[in-house]
Amino acid sequence: MESTLTRAVQAVREVVERVAAEVWHLAEVSLHEEASSRVHLRELEAAGFTVTADGAAGVPTAFVAEWTGGMGGAAIGFLPEYDALPGLGNEAVPRRELRADGVTSGHGCGHNLLGAALAGAAIAAKQTAESLDLAGTFRVYGCAAEETEGAKIYMARDGLFDDLDACLHWHPAPIAAVANVRLASTNLIKIDFHGRSAHAGLEPWKGRSAVHAMELAAHGLNLMREHLEPTARVQYIFEAGGEAPNVVPDYARMFLVLRDVDRARVVATTDWAREIAEGAARATQTRAEVLVYAGMHDLLPNTPLAQRMQQHLERVGVPAWNEEDQAFAQACQRDLYGWSAHR
Numbered sequence: 001m002e003s004t005l006t007r008a009v010q011a012v013r014e015v016v017e018r019v020a021a022e023v024w025h026l027a028e029v030s031l032h033e034e035a036s037s038r039v040h041l042r043e044l045e046a047a048g049f050t051v052t053a054d055g056a057a058g059v060p061t062a063f064v065a066e067w068t069g070g071m072g073g074a075a076i077g078f079l080p081e082y083d084a085l086p087g088l089g090n091e092a093v094p095r096r097e098l099r100a101d102g103v104t105s106g107h108g109c110g111h112n113l114l115g116a117a118l119a120g121a122a123i124a125a126k127q128t129a130e131s132l133d134l135a136g137t138f139r140v141y142g143c144a145a146e147e148t149e150g151a152k153i154y155m156a157r158d159g160l161f162d163d164l165d166a167c168l169h170w171h172p173a174p175i176a177a178v179a180n181v182r183l184a185s186t187n188l189i190k191i192d193f194h195g196r197s198a199h200a201g202l203e204p205w206k207g208r209s210a211v212h213a214m215e216l217a218a219h220g221l222n223l224m225r226e227h228l229e230p231t232a233r234v235q236y237i238f239e240a241g242g243e244a245p246n247v248v249p250d251y252a253r254m255f256l257v258l259r260d261v262d263r264a265r266v267v268a269t270t271d272w273a274r275e276i277a278e279g280a281a282r283a284t285q286t287r288a289e290v291l292v293y294a295g296m297h298d299l300l301p302n303t304p305l306a307q308r309m310q311q312h313l314e315r316v317g318v319p320a321w322n323e324e325d326q327a328f329a330q331a332c333q334r335d336l337y338g339w340s341a342h343r
Contacts, residue, residue, distance in 0.1 A: 004131060008124040015043050016120035023112035027084040027105045030145035033061040036082040037142050040119050041065060044140055047123040056142065057154035063142035064160065067126045070135030077139050077167035078122040080115035081146040084108075094331035110172030111146065117170065139164070149188055149294035166305055176318055180306035183299035184233070184259040185266045187292050191217065191277050195286040197250040207248030211241050213284040214252040220276035221256070224269075232269060233259040262298050 023036045041051060044065045053064035088106030091097040098104075107113075122140045129136055141160065144151040155161060171179075193214050198207030218236065225234055236256040242249030256273060260266045274290045281288035321329075 004128055005124070008128045008131075009120075011127065012120040012124045015047075015123060016116045018116075019043055019119055020112050020116035023082050023115060024107050027089060027103050027107060028082075029086055029105050030083045030148040031059070031061060033083050033144050036115075037061045037063055037144060040080060040082065040115060040140075040142060043119055044123070048126065049122070049138075049140065052139075053160075057151060057158045057160060059144050059151040059154055061142070061144040062151040062155070063140075065140045065142075066137060067122075067139075068137045069126075069129050070133070073134065073136030074165040075137040075139065075163050076125065077141055077161060077164045078118045079141050079143050079152065079167060079169040080118040081111045081143045082115035083111055083145055083147050085147055094328050095335040109147070113172050114170065118168065121168065150296065153294060153296060166302075176313065178306050178310045178313055180301045180303060181299075182261070182301055184231075184261060185263045185298040186296045187258045187266050187270050188294040189256040189258065189270065189273065190239075190291045190293055191254040191256060191273075192289040192291070193217075193252045193254075193277075193281060193286050194289070195248070195250045195252075195284070198248045200246045200248050204248055207250070208285045209248050210252035210286055211249045213280045213286040213288065214238060214241065214254050216280035216283055217254065217277050217288075220280060221273060224272060224276065228269065229260070229265070231261045232265065233257075234269070234273075266295070 019039055022039045026033075026036050026039070028034070028036045041054075041063060045051065049065040049067045051063060051065050053062075056062040056064045084105040085108045086105050088108040089099045089104040090106050091099055099106075119140060122138050125138050128134075129138070141152070141155060143155075146152070161167065173179075191214075193210040195208040195210035195213065196206070198204055200207070218238075221234055221236065225232075228234070234256075236254050238252070239255050240251060240253040242252065258266055258269050258273065260269060270292060277288040277290050280286075
């Protein structure tokens with residue numbers, strides 16, 4: 001059985017490398033992964049999977065592809081991701097260098113590797129099941145937009161995982177390990193501030209600045225941090241803040257992300273953040289709209305599955321890095337952190 005699996009994995013190596021390279025080059029950000037999702041579907045369909053949902057759960061760049069063999073058997077899911085992050089575009093060199101083709105986004109979290117390996121794993125599992133005449137279902141979920149709200153939220157809402165016996169996922173990291181951990185619960189929040197425009201030089205007293213409200217809210221959030229438990233995380237950016245300094249801005253928008261160890265804590269912090277936004281609006285005679293547009297429960301670990309994965313990891317062993325791999329990694333470390341190869 002193990003030798004059959006090993007051969008099947010080796011047989012899909014070219015597929016995995018091809019998908020990883022193409023998706024890295026595309027570097028499409030969340031909800032814009034049209035070509036990246038097609039790359040995965042192309043390989044899955046060529047391997048005998050059937051697309052059962054294109055635009056799964058209402059997310060245009062998400063999909064579900066499935067293969068079923070025999071009657072009965074386990075239903076196993078695979079969760080590839082393939083979206084990139086804005087501002088991380090880089091040439092394939094171990095230093096900061098903008099891409100020559102002008103693409104500014106990049107796979108800072110390695111989702112091109114993540115998606116390629118899971119698609120390859122599903123294909124290898126199918127080939128193994130066929131060669132051994134095993135019954136079962138393998139279902140690949142194209143998990144688009146993972147860097148933002150994540151298609152998995154909507155897939156779960158629509159019951160797309162309900163009949164699975166197990167679901168497999170991995171993530172690139174600087175170490176090879178089975179991550180049997182509990183990850184944070186999260187809320188993603190948009191806060192819109194509405195004020196009144198006026199000429200800032202001629203008669204600013206007629207205006208009410210939405211940017212002032214956003215700045216005051218940001219200050220309140222930073223003061224709130226002192227009184228949160230160490231497990232909490234509060235991150236925000238300003239997405240809109242006026243067009244010209246001589247015009248009192250009547251609109252501003254903040255993108256806020258809150259994390260903590262469980263849902264109850266995230267909800268409590270969200271309520272506090274809402275009060276801060278409303279208070280900032282009252283103080284500046286503006287209006288705040290708080291939209292919690294996506295949220296996730298904390299990830300619950302699966303210890304029996306992790307133990308089985310650990311057995312396979314120990315059997316396979318650590319990757320054999322050659323001298324070229326080591327030199328590339330050390331050059332990355334020197335550029336990013338100023339590390340010496342001998343330190």
